[in-house]
Amino acid sequence: MTAAAPPLSEPVLILGGGLMGLAVAHQLARRGVAVLVLSRRRSEAAGFVAAGMLAPHAEGIGGALLALGQASLERIPAWVAEIEADSDLSCGLRPCGIVVPFSTATERDAYPTAAWGMALERTALEREIPGIGPRWRAGLLFKQDGQIDNRRRLMRALERACVQRGVRFEEGSEVLELITASGGTAAAAAATAAAEPEPTSPAGATAAAPGASVAKPATAPAPRAAAPGAALARPAPTPAPDRDRLHQPFAGSACAQGKDSPTGLAPESPGAAGTPPTGRPAATGAADPRAVAGPANQGPEPGTAPPARPPRLQAVRLRRADGRELVLPCQTAVLAGGAWSARLMPQLPVVPVKGQMLSLQGPIGALPRVVFGPGTYLVPREDGLLVVGATSEAEAGFAEGLTPCGQRQLEQGIAALLPAASGWPPMERWWGFRPCTPDEGPLLGPGPISGLWLATGHHRNGVLLAALSAELLARGISGEASPGDGEHLEAFRWDRF
Ligand SMILES: Cc1cc2nc3c(=O)[nH]c(=O)nc-3n(C[C@H](O)[C@H](O)[C@H](O)COP(=O)(O)OP(=O)(O)OC[C@H]3O[C@@H](n4cnc5c(N)ncnc54)[C@H](O)[C@@H]3O)c2cc1C
Numbered sequence: 001m002t003a004a005a006p007p008l009s010e011p012v013l014i015l016g017g018g019l020m021g022l023a024v025a026h027q028l029a030r031r032g033v034a035v036l037v038l039s040r041r042r043s044e045a046a047g048f049v050a051a052g053m054l055a056p057h058a059e060g061i062g063g064a065l066l067a068l069g070q071a072s073l074e075r076i077p078a079w080v081a082e083i084e085a086d087s088d089l090s091c092g093l094r095p096c097g098i099v100v101p102f103s104t105a106t107e108r109d110a111y112p113t114a115a116w117g118m119a120l121e122r123t124a125l126e127r128e129i130p131g132i133g134p135r136w137r138a139g140l141l142f143k144q145d146g147q148i149d150n151r152r153r154l155m156r157a158l159e160r161a162c163v164q165r166g167v168r169f170e171e172g173s174e175v176l177e178l179i180t181a182s183g184g185t186a187a188a189a190a191a192t193a194a195a196e197p198e199p200t201s202p203a204g205a206t207a208a209a210p211g212a213s214v215a216k217p218a219t220a221p222a223p224r225a226a227a228p229g230a231a232l233a234r235p236a237p238t239p240a241p242d243r244d245r246l247h248q249p250f251a252g253s254a255c256a257q258g259k260d261s262p263t264g265l266a267p268e269s270p271g272a273a274g275t276p277p278t279g280r281p282a283a284t285g286a287a288d289p290r291a292v293a294g295p296a297n298q299g300p301e302p303g304t305a306p307p308a309r310p311p312r313l314q315a316v317r318l319r320r321a322d323g324r325e326l327v328l329p330c331q332t333a334v335l336a337g338g339a340w341s342a343r344l345m346p347q348l349p350v351v352p353v354k355g356q357m358l359s360l361q362g363p364i365g366a367l368p369r370v371v372f373g374p375g376t377y378l379v380p381r382e383d384g385l386l387v388v389g390a391t392s393e394a395e396a397g398f399a400e401g402l403t404p405c406g407q408r409q410l411e412q413g414i415a416a417l418l419p420a421a422s423g424w425p426p427m428e429r430w431w432g433f434r435p436c437t438p439d440e441g442p443l444l445g446p447g448p449i450s451g452l453w454l455a456t457g458h459h460r461n462g463v464l465l466a467a468l469s470a471e472l473l474a475r476g477i478s479g480e481a482s483p484g485d486g487e488h489l490e491a492f493r494w495d496r497f
Contacts, residue, residue, distance in 0.1 A: 011036040011168065012477060013316060013333040015175045015344065019047025019150070020455040021336035022158040023466040026083065027474030029165035037167060038318055040174040045155070046338055046462060049357060049432025051379045051389040052150040054464045057142040058098035058372040060112040061461070064491035065441045069461060071488070072468035073144065079467035080148070086161035092149025094382065098370040099128050101136035101417070108138040117142045129371055131420045147370055147379050150463050151387075172321025175337075175344060179327065180311035180449055313451035334453045334473060339398070339433035341456040347448055349497055350457045352398050352433035355390040356406040360414075360424035362386045367418065376413020378421070386421060388414055392460075394436070402429055434459045438497050444469055445476060445489035453477060454494050 012028055014021045017039025025035045042048075053059075054076060056069030080091045099120070102108040108119060117140035125132055125139040148154050163169070315329045337344055339352035367380040379387040391406040407429060415422045437443060437457040442465060447454040455473050458465050472488055475481050 010034065010331060013038060013328065013330045014336055015316065015333055016040070016045075016336040016338060016340075016456075017042050017169065017171070018045030018336065018338050019050075019155065019158075019462055019466055020338070020458065020469060021334070022047070022155070022162055023470035024334050024336060024455050024473045025167045026086070026158055026162050026165060027470040028477060029162060029167045030082065030086075031474055031478045031480070033474075033478055035162075035167045037162070037169045038173045038175050038316070039169065039171050040340075042155075042159075042171060044432070046432045046434055047155050048151050049355065049430060050150050050463050051357065051377060051387050052092075052148045052154070052463050053098065053145070053370055053372070053377065053379060054147060055098050055142070055145045055370070055372065056461070056464060057113045057116045058100050058140075058145050058370070059461065060100075062112050064488075065439075065461070066113070068441070068468060068488055068492070069464055071484075072465045075467040075471065076148075076464075079470075080154075083154070083157050083161045086164050087157040087159075089157040089160055090153055091157045092153035092382070093146070094148070095144075095146040096369050096380075097141060097143040098145040098147075098372050099125070100140045100142070100372045101125060101129070101132060102138045102140070103135060105138040108140055111140060113142075114140060116144070128369055129367065129418070131366075131418055132371070133416050133419055135416065141369075145370070147381075148463060149381055152381075154463070170318075170320065173318050175316050175318045176325070177317040178313060178333075178344060178449060178452065179315040179317060181314045310448060310450045313449045330451075332451050332453070332477060334455055334477070335447060336455045337435075338456060339435040341435060341443075341454075345448065345452075348443060348454070348456070348494060349437050350435050350443070351394070351437075352396075353436040353459065354393040354396040354399065354431060354433055355460075356393075356402055356410065356429070356431045357387065357389045358407065358410055358429045359388065359427045360386045360421055361427050362421060362424045367421075371417050373413060373417045376410055376417060378414070378417055385427065386424065392434075398433060400431070402431060406431075435462070436460075442469060442492050443494040444472055444492040445494075447494055 011034040014025045014035060014037040017025075017037040021037055021039065025037050028035050054073055056066055056073055059069075061069060076093065077095075080093045083089075083091055100108075100111065100117070102111070105119075105121070108114065111117075120128060120139035120141055122137050125136060128139065128141055313331060313333060315327045316333060317325065317327050319325045335341055335345060335348075339350065341350040342348045362380065362384045364382070364384040366384065367378060367386065370380070371378040377389055379389070381387065388410050391409055393406070411422070435457050436459040440459045441457070442459075442462075443454045443457040445454060446452075453473055453476065455469055458469065468488070472485050475485060476489065
């Protein structure tokens, strides 16, 4: 831990008021820390977009990410109880179990997390999921997985819990820059990544301290190779899970190429080996997030002194909803900018992976459990609303809106998984952006600037991971870290790639 506990008089700034920002703000406030949330537009947050599956096992993830997911899953009931107690609102937690269907028992048995599930043959599968499509011959039931109504309940309950706990909000305030104290050493360069240090006092801003430098967002950071050995000293990255290969047979890349699978079900299904990944963010070329790692990720040049210590956060520059810009001094902040995080801090390897969703109104109780199929999943809420997700479109960048291909993918998935649901009336269609990293694990803990903490990059498991992520951050910032925290924070350091 590089950051000391903040003085109680000065608020910790939360940069981004989506799911992670609210969850961290709430946990900090429960510890008596003053908090101010700077939120550009909460309605765009992936926290409102997600299906709310709590699915470390059904997703087939592994390694440190699975351990984090399991620990967070365990924490969720107590976390939800805290939010509900503070907000007086229900979060819509449903420990309903998740079924992963397969075409064959062989595919089922090869699933990475099969050992955590209950094996189902066709008859048992039909019992668990009445009306499941005929092509599914086997399944895994993960009773320990579940769902939460993030879109309609959890986010609102978190907002209210935060307010009740004294968190202050600046909705419509976009953080434009992070300002550091340069100290006149090479450390400043480490923080500014793609930007040259420059004097502060931008137009319209209040005075920034002399010697401050600005970590300026770069719109197009130049790709830079990491220095030899720079990555080797780091703990092994969480291996990129194979689940996209296992789960996205008709995901977004087919859409981007204008191709449709004739049935909506590509030949592969969960557990199929040797299928090219389709939903993964690009791993090479200009879009490779690893290629934008800035100077802080590199070893010292031969003959130059290594940076003594990271630069220190001094202030943030922001633009309020009324158009006014100002500089807000701060010593401690949490970057929770979701898919947009790298715009503020270009050395963070976070890229958007777009997801499209829809919902149908079904009969109450028609589907007792979540069904997690390849490329499509069905999440039944208590009132019969069936939330259906999701495309995985790494190549879409921040392109807004629905696409016919993306929506067709979901409709074909519904027909294959639960044919009767194809006749249920559609209620909503929406989209959003997952914050994805090269190994699809989050960036948690101290960031490249001293005083700046990270809670971002949670990709497709942010709802699941919110409980533990918020606690890890709140404990770290308030100086209460408990023994197990270090292991998780080490595994998800921002510079592990
Ligand atoms: C289609 C889809 C389905 C998903 N399904 C699931 C699921 O079933 N289970 C699961 O666990 N996870 C799921 N997720 C993932 C989960 O939603 C995300 O991991 C999680 O919401 C990330 O939270 P966040 O706070 O980091 O980002 P967000 O919730 O996106 O919030 C980021 C916020 O930061 C704000 N912001 C950005 N830049 C600035 C700035 N400069 N100044 C001020 N504010 C700023 C934005 O306006 C935004 O409101 C899904 C995601 C998607 C898109």
